[in-house]
Amino acid sequence: MKNIIITGTSRGIGFELVKLFSEAGHNVLALSRNSKPISNLKLKNVTALEFDIADQSEIVKLSAFLQTGMKSVDILINNAGYLVNKPFSEITSEEFKRCYDVNVLGPTSLIKTVIPFMKQDSHVVNISSMGGIQGSVKFPGLSAYSSSKGAIITLTELLAEEYKETGPAFNVLALGSVQTEMLAEAFPGFKAPLSATEMAQYIMDFSLTGNKYYNGKILQVSSTTP
Template identity: 55%
Template sequence: MESKNIVVTGASRGIGFELVKLLSEHDHHVLAITRNKDSMIKLQKTHKNITVLEMEITQKKDLKAFKDFLFSLWKKVDVVIHNAGALIHKPFFKTSLEDFIEVYKVNVFAVAELTKIILPLMKKGGHVVAISSMGGIQGSRKFAGLSAYSSSKGAVITLFELLAEEYASIGINFNVLALGAVQTEMLANAFPGFKASVTPSDMAKYILDFSLEQGHLFNGKVIEVSNSTP
């Protein structure tokens, strides 16, 4: 497969970390966006083609630095994988307006802003993938206490349906993967004692294949990737 330029957010741990590693092993050039680059330093030493950009994706100054980097050094993006996510686990009546805003800033607003920056560097055949959740799927079983998180994951699904229509004539595809429970650090922190049967490495393999091999088959779609309903 021809080497591609791929942007991955939320790269420092869990699915994002495994995904960056796999993409590099497949000889793709990866821009790994993370809030903490320390965990990526060792990976950079053993895996080629990884560029780490430490930034806060909700901050205007960091978004500007990201844009400057892309337009001056990369100048082309083939695939974007919006993997970064924020989760707050609280009963609804204890979930403040500030909690909702913080979750939506990461899970929806930053996805929109990053996509807006990247799109001028994408051409026909480009693929933008958002990692959502089964919690954002209508009719699926929901985890109690995730009113902000799950509603934000539903919002990003609708956003990508709209972008798929808006950019269909250009040939850039937008799709969403709604994941079931994966045994990540974020899940463990939110639900101590809960054990998922899917590992970050397993899910990273699926996301890689979908993002690189199947993007041309779908546009504006939500693919449910779950062996359970949560």
């Protein structure tokens, strides 16, 4: 049994990840602004906490919980994301900042909080997007989202270098389009080639074993463009 922390668990990939890890017998801390979808499932070995990754006071509460509860963390999956699809001329500074708060600054604070509870063979998996890959196809309206996803990629590489002697390992998965609620809200009518459950299975398998083969790496997980 491993101790797993997953963010963004109220729906989509994060929701499916919690179910898969629970079924596999692992201990899961599910973090989301809405804990009810997971709490209502009454899954074995799962604790669901209401948590806003963009709120620094929430980070402090998490630290206290880890000291008295989980005590050690084997895998951290930074899955929570915020996507806004608007022309650059129309996007507000608040929306741009929210993208960076949720997609970059929140995970940064969370990693800093969780690292003291991790071991050398622990694994941090950051979830990015193909839109954040340099040279990939870019789409109008995603200036805030894709640029923030590029930032988390670079952060992952830097942290892997900084912690390469002591651990944990850091890797980032740049996902292509997945059929989630967030995708449907941003791109109504678009049909992705993979379901949230299919992608969650891949992410779970990678988080459990990927650090044996990779550190500081960007894996592009996409069967199509984007």
